[in-house]
Amino acid sequence: MTAALTFDPIRLPPECEKLRQEVRTFLAEEISAGTFSPQRAQKSDDTDAPGFSKRVGARGWIGMTWPKKYGGHERSFLERYVVTEEMRVANAPVRRFFVADRQSGPVLIRYANERIKMDILPRICRGEVCFAIGMSEPNSGSDLFAAKTKATKTDGGWLINGTKIWTTSAHVADYMLGIFRTSAPTKDNRRHGLTQFLVDMKTPGITVNPIGQISGQSEFNEVVFEDAFMPDDHVLGEIDGAWKQATSELAYERSGPERFLETYYVLTELVRALGREPDLRGAEGIGRLVAQLHTLRRMSVSVAGMLQAGKEPVVEAAIVKDVGTIWEQQLPHRVRNLAAFVEPNVSNHETLERQLDFAMKIAPKLTLQGGTTEVLRGIIARGLGLR
Numbered sequence: 001m002t003a004a005l006t007f008d009p010i011r012l013p014p015e016c017e018k019l020r021q022e023v024r025t026f027l028a029e030e031i032s033a034g035t036f037s038p039q040r041a042q043k044s045d046d047t048d049a050p051g052f053s054k055r056v057g058a059r060g061w062i063g064m065t066w067p068k069k070y071g072g073h074e075r076s077f078l079e080r081y082v083v084t085e086e087m088r089v090a091n092a093p094v095r096r097f098f099v100a101d102r103q104s105g106p107v108l109i110r111y112a113n114e115r116i117k118m119d120i121l122p123r124i125c126r127g128e129v130c131f132a133i134g135m136s137e138p139n140s141g142s143d144l145f146a147a148k149t150k151a152t153k154t155d156g157g158w159l160i161n162g163t164k165i166w167t168t169s170a171h172v173a174d175y176m177l178g179i180f181r182t183s184a185p186t187k188d189n190r191r192h193g194l195t196q197f198l199v200d201m202k203t204p205g206i207t208v209n210p211i212g213q214i215s216g217q218s219e220f221n222e223v224v225f226e227d228a229f230m231p232d233d234h235v236l237g238e239i240d241g242a243w244k245q246a247t248s249e250l251a252y253e254r255s256g257p258e259r260f261l262e263t264y265y266v267l268t269e270l271v272r273a274l275g276r277e278p279d280l281r282g283a284e285g286i287g288r289l290v291a292q293l294h295t296l297r298r299m300s301v302s303v304a305g306m307l308q309a310g311k312e313p314v315v316e317a318a319i320v321k322d323v324g325t326i327w328e329q330q331l332p333h334r335v336r337n338l339a340a341f342v343e344p345n346v347s348n349h350e351t352l353e354r355q356l357d358f359a360m361k362i363a364p365k366l367t368l369q370g371g372t373t374e375v376l377r378g379i380i381a382r383g384l385g386l387r
């Protein structure tokens, strides 16, 4: 056994259960008001349920762990975990605020100047702004440090030229946190030379081109920069040193319940379709899936506990994402097998078929977004001292 990995068992404290009930009540009200449907797969973030993000913000469920002076609520990562979990399980339309809440806000808290923090963070907490992540480029996805999009110093700021790709929500985003090349890599450190910037998406010289997906979603985009001007105070952290920042940002991105719940709705639909007395095959299959889900959840809660303790569980987060995304990717296939003997009727079979159809189409992306399986395994191997 290795001591390099820590997954301490964490029990969610009592205040989390109270919060869970509040979130469930809120979501039930939103569902009955017709804001969204837990059964309907969300095909696009163009159709953000009007006002949903703002109502979530008004409840105090965005920026939950952030300082109060920035509009946050100084609650724990475990409480945030509960809110995220309930939102994902209900299939709530969280896209507009989720990236800002999960990772862009924490980066700003750490690296932005006070003026920017006081301006943007309270608006994130109110559910008013959407963030995108500008890391991948046409020839640098996994190899983030090969990024070529250039930031050239000019009077009072920087001019950005180049292309980012697969940028989720760029077509609706107010801001992007982008990584741009400010100097060449050095002989000793090929990661050197990239700098992180806050990008106002309304800046002249930025063009967003949507990329269609087979599922019908229009989730991500190509973003082209042509002499787009970024003021000096939009530099986040150390010039040429973004590689140090991006690693800890990814610990936030990789460990949450959203990393194994994206196809969860097919499991609930299967349970509904099999009814109260499933046959032995169905019962065994559901039992196995639920046991695996429970283990993933314990690991993910454990990572939330480490974040709460101020640690940077990069390797543990990579493991949760690796195991979690493979589980959610296989889930539609396993559900399809288990559902093969379900007697079709109007109330169950059609919904399950529709859900499965959608989940099968999105499944391939799950082990790519946020870092591919192979790349995560490289990180895990390094963390274990194997490379």
Ligand SMILES: Cc1cc2nc3c(=O)[nH]c(=O)nc-3n(C[C@H](O)[C@H](O)[C@H](O)COP(=O)(O)OP(=O)(O)OC[C@H]3O[C@@H](n4cnc5c(N)ncnc54)[C@H](O)[C@@H]3O)c2cc1C
Binding pocket: 132, 133, 134, 135, 136, 137, 138, 139, 140, 141, 142, 143, 165, 166, 167, 168, 169, 219, 220, 365, 368, 369, 370, 371, 372, 373, 374, 375, 378
């Ligand atoms: C739905 C979705 C949303 C996304 N959203 C964003 C976003 O908002 N912002 C953003 O910046 N990016 C985003 N991405 C991009 C994503 O991060 C990249 O697709 C991912 O990092 C892989 O990069 P790539 O597509 O260039 O593939 P490549 O890096 O070219 O990889 C191709 C294959 O080679 C393998 N490979 C590459 N390097 C290694 C290695 N060293 N060892 C072993 N195998 C290797 C990979 O695992 C993969 O199987 C998104 C992707 C998806 C699918």
